Amino acid sequence: MKPTFRASMAWLHTWSGLVIGWLLLAITLAGTLSVFRPEISSWMRPELHGRLTDADTATQAAIGWLTAHAAHAPAWYLEAPSPRTPFTYAVWEDGTSYAQHALDPKTGAPDVLRDTLGGEFFFRFHFELQLPYPWGRLIAAVAALALVLILLTGIVAHKRIFLDFFTFRPGKGQRSWLDAHNLLGVVALPFHLMIAFTGAITLANMIMPWGLTTLYKQDFSALTHDFSPATIEREASGKPGSLTAFGPLLADVRHHFAPNGLARITVTNPSDSNAVITFNAIPSVSGVGVENHTLSYDGITGKLLAEHRETRPVMGFYRFLYGLHVAYFAPYVTRWLYFLSGLSLAALICTGLQLWTSKRCHRQQGLGFKLVERLNIGMMMGTPTAFAGYFIANRVLPPFLANRAQMEVRAVFCIWAAILLFAMVRRPNAAWRETLAISSLTCLIISLIGGIPHSPIEWAVSLVSLGIAVLMRYAMRYTPYRKKQS
Amino acid sequence: MGAPFPSAGPVSALSEHKTKKTNLLTKHDRLIIAGRILAGVGGGYLCASLLAIASARLLPLARLDATIISTLMGLICWPIMVMVCFAARTAVRAWGMVLCVAICLASAAILGGWRP
Numbered sequence: 001m002k003p004t005f006r007a008s009m010a011w012l013h014t015w016s017g018l019v020i021g022w023l024l025l026a027i028t029l030a031g032t033l034s035v036f037r038p039e040i041s042s043w044m045r046p047e048l049h050g051r052l053t054d055a056d057t058a059t060q061a062a063i064g065w066l067t068a069h070a071a072h073a074p075a076w077y078l079e080a081p082s083p084r085t086p087f088t089y090a091v092w093e094d095g096t097s098y099a100q101h102a103l104d105p106k107t108g109a110p111d112v113l114r115d116t117l118g119g120e121f122f123f124r125f126h127f128e129l130q131l132p133y134p135w136g137r138l139i140a141a142v143a144a145l146a147l148v149l150i151l152l153t154g155i156v157a158h159k160r161i162f163l164d165f166f167t168f169r170p171g172k173g174q175r176s177w178l179d180a181h182n183l184l185g186v187v188a189l190p191f192h193l194m195i196a197f198t199g200a201i202t203l204a205n206m207i208m209p210w211g212l213t214t215l216y217k218q219d220f221s222a223l224t225h226d227f228s229p230a231t232i233e234r235e236a237s238g239k240p241g242s243l244t245a246f247g248p249l250l251a252d253v254r255h256h257f258a259p260n261g262l263a264r265i266t267v268t269n270p271s272d273s274n275a276v277i278t279f280n281a282i283p284s285v286s287g288v289g290v291e292n293h294t295l296s297y298d299g300i301t302g303k304l305l306a307e308h309r310e311t312r313p314v315m316g317f318y319r320f321l322y323g324l325h326v327a328y329f330a331p332y333v334t335r336w337l338y339f340l341s342g343l344s345l346a347a348l349i350c351t352g353l354q355l356w357t358s359k360r361c362h363r364q365q366g367l368g369f370k371l372v373e374r375l376n377i378g379m380m381m382g383t384p385t386a387f388a389g390y391f392i393a394n395r396v397l398p399p400f401l402a403n404r405a406q407m408e409v410r411a412v413f414c415i416w417a418a419i420l421l422f423a424m425v426r427r428p429n430a431a432w433r434e435t436l437a438i439s440s441l442t443c444l445i446i447s448l449i450g451g452i453p454h455s456p457i458e459w460a461v462s463l464v465s466l467g468i469a470v471l472m473r474y475a476m477r478y479t480p481y482r483k484k485q486s
Numbered sequence: 487m488g489a490p491f492p493s494a495g496p497v498s499a500l501s502e503h504k505t506k507k508t509n510l511l512t513k514h515d516r517l518i519i520a521g522r523i524l525a526g527v528g529g530g531y532l533c534a535s536l537l538a539i540a541s542a543r544l545l546p547l548a549r550l551d552a553t554i555i556s557t558l559m560g561l562i563c564w565p566i567m568v569m570v571c572f573a574a575r576t577a578v579r580a581w582g583m584v585l586c587v588a589i590c591l592a593s594a595a596i597l598g599g600w601r602p
Binding site for chain 1: 534541550564572
């Protein structure tokens with residue numbers, strides 16, 4: 001028998017999906033949560049209650065604290081306060097490592113708020129996988145392109161893409177899994193393709209730097225200048241200097257950026273007479289692309305050194321693709337659609353993994369099959385449980401423990417490992433129900449842990465986790481695939 | 487989603503060595519699959535990189551624009567080369583195609599002034 005193009009693509013779809021599926025599931029779930037990174041960060045810092053000020057006051061407090069306590073860092077990288085994040089998030093070089101803290105809106109000090117990574121954990125895990133540079137990013141980039149491959153082969157393998165869209169036959173074992181897989185795949189297909197390819201683009205310099213190295217060789221300053229023309233590179237002079245007042249500067253920046261908001265502030269050589277302050281706009285109103293507008297000021301005199309507004313078509317296209325992935329532009333409705341589409345991508349991966357085992361469960365079962373069915377359960381239930389555990393760890397650990405942020409992250413990986421181990425040793429059908437029960441319970445605890453919600457963010461966290469808990473409880477009614485097919 | 491694994495797909499048609507229908511792959515099958523994976527992943531990446539280099543050299547665009555467009559082309563090229571390698575009738579053909587494409591792209595890049 002001569003294999004058809006479709007059959008060979010179906011084979012490739014199945015096996016590449018199996019190999020990369022578990023990793024993609026973790027990346028997808030972390031990315032889905034990152035859609036609400038600022039909101040999660042706020043939820044994880046309940047100390048913010050009653051400490052809110054307007055954005056510019058908070059920025060000035062942060063700059064004041066950094067000037068007093070981190071003046072000799074080579075640079076400060078600040079995420080400016082905005083309506084979504086009411087505090088400044090600062091990263092700076094502290095000796096050999098990087099310090100990263102949320103700074104109190106009133107005083108600018110980091111120790112008023114509990115030490116946590118907040119939503120930053122999911123965001124970082126999404127593309128760094130908690131691995132040292134560059135390995136995490138390389139693996140994430142390859143996974144993104146693998147997802148492109150899996151989606152393309154899936155489209156080819158799928159015979160009746162439009163007809164199956166209207167087909168769902170529940171309670172029919174493997175057939176139902178396939179229907180669900182098709183439905184989830186088709187309904188958000190443009191999103192899946194977009195998010196996979198733009199995901200690869202955000203990490204393009206990790207895996208496909210060859211065009212760049214051919215044209216720029218080692219000329220990094222030309223690259224920096226071409227890439228963001230308003231970046232000013234100035235060596236430290238060695239002479240001390242004190243930063244200009246931020247109040248007038250911020251007013252000027254808002255005037256230039258209007259109607260867009262301020263996203264990021266970078267201060268290089270903050271205590272030197274050659275200090276430079278760079279501001280980036282957030283694409284909130286005028287378009288999708290990231291970093292479309294940049295302003296650089298002299299740090300001492302406050303004189304505007306350079307301004308760049310992105311009008312170059314190819315660069316604008318690149319920033320547009322990048323912006324589609326990170327969705328900084330998105331208003332709340334779009335943001336929720338990103339969240340739901342992300343969840344549907346996760347479900348698409350889960351049903352795909354489940355199909356692999358349900359197709360093979362009536363055959364001779366080797367070691368490979370047993371490993372896959374157990375890893376499936378461990379990853380499908382372990383990932384959400386571990387991520388949910390992060391929310392609980394944030395509330396349960398004493399607020400001012402030493403190394404608290406690292407302990408929260410450690411809790412995630414301990415829970416993950418425990419569930420994976422449990423799924424390895426337990427009978428699969430029992431493990432399916434029991435791990436789902438644990439996941440459901442963990443999500444339920446999140447929704448109850450804060451008592452009655454006070455703010456919209458607390459309501460959203462409670463309701464979403466309650467919804468997921470109910471879904472997982474519902475999923476317990478189904479044993480995955482051992483039923484005889486009717 | 488295609489026929490179940492042993493009766494269709496790239497494996498069975500390539501291997502006449504199977505004696506009975508089981509899930510187990512013969513040594514020959516494994517070798518062929520490994521050959522295709524290597525052609526798709528390794529050779530595909532080689533082609534994608536060469537496409538990025540050649541187009542960076544040859545596109546009549548400003549330096550930054552050529553960099554961006556060539557990188558995007560390289561990125562999309564890789565998964566497509568993997569598909570090509572698995573769609574090819576035999577693993578040897580897959581390798582042949584990869585090498586042909588790679589040589590063409592490398593020549594184009596060298597003509598465009600690229601030196602490895």
